[in-house]
């Protein structure tokens with residue numbers, strides 16, 4: 397977001413569980429497809445917002461388990477907590493605003509009278525969110541009773557049922573939709589409001605997102621019954637809202653295409669990535685290169701002399717590569733190393749993705765590209781903060797040569813002397 401000058405092109409506001417993240421896909425293929433699309437085409441001028449029911453504690457756990465990109469903004473605990481940037485700076489103004497007609501002690505007192513409600517874990521109880529488990533068959537009756545009792549006690553609350561099991565009680569002013577409206581207002585006031593916003597969800601607590609004025613929406617194909625019911629009763633036929641035919645992150649990509657919101661073919665869906673390296677921007681180049689690297693090591697591309705020549709034409713013969721161990725080597729050695737690794741990860745879980753790409757032009761035709769390069773190999777997850785200097789080729793300005801590469805371990809994701817790391 398720091399790189400934004402003026403309006404963002406697209407703001408994606410997505411739920412996580414079973415929307416951005418498909419817990420039924422252990423390989424995370426749809427998520428990786430989305431990641432490549434976002435970093436190649438959107439990261440530099442768009443905003444990624446995660447809007448989840450999870451508390452900060454279990455949101456951070458999910459980020460350790462799944463290849464999630466770093467969002468620009470995180471909305472947690474069903475729209476009761478908004479944080480900015482990677483360091484997750486809280487929006488105190490929002491939290492203060494939610495105190496109106498809210499008293500969690502009264503909520504706890506009243507809910508204690510209803511034996512059907514089973515309190516969720518301590519981490520999920522937040523200053524403006526009290527959460528329970530509740531059987532589907534009892535949901536509607538319990539919600540009506542609760543709503544009456546709390547109103548009598550002078551509270552103005554919102555009661556939301558999600559995933560056929562979870563019940564959240566929040567201040568009336570909270571929720572994913574209200575939080576998004578607040579955020580859009582703030583961005584607009586700062587002059588960085590998005591041209592288009594796409595909201596994405598799968599369950600009850602996402603319904604409000606689709607009611608925010610002006611936004612496009614996608615319910616992923618695997619949306620929950622309660623959301624589809626809400627849709628049938630409130631929004632059927634709305635031209636800006638689709639029920640995707642694809643699951644999770646693939647449904648998000650489908651919506652980008654359906655509403656013509658920008659590039660919608662993930663680099664991961666382009667088979668011959670090395671041959672399709674024309675008209676690239678430096679960030680796109682980096683995404684394509686690492687995709688090739690993954691496929692080369694998984695033996696998903698041909699081991700042909702043409703590919704070797706391509707690799708040699710990309711990596712400059714006299715540059716330097718500073719390995720995260722600190723060892724400084726001529727960059728051409730790296731080319732030979734990569735060539736020799738063809739197929740060494742065949743049949744193994746091996747995935748590569750990049751996060752937080754940013755580029756800056758250092759002189760005409762020369763760019764510094766910064767990003768985090770993640771690599772999952774079996775159970776091992778490693779990450780290097782990476783800087784690459786790329787120059788556009790004299791005879792083809794939309795193609796690049798990698799001049800210098802400098803990598804350092806991201807804390808906790810690499811061992812200083814680990815020489816098995818390649819690039």
Ligand code: GLC
Nearest residue numbers: 449450451520527558562601
């Ligand atoms: C997440 C939260 C939970 C909440 C549910 C539905 O699973 O962890 O507390 O009830 O979302 O909003």
Ligand code: MG
Nearest residue numbers: 411413598599
């Ligand atoms: Mg969900």
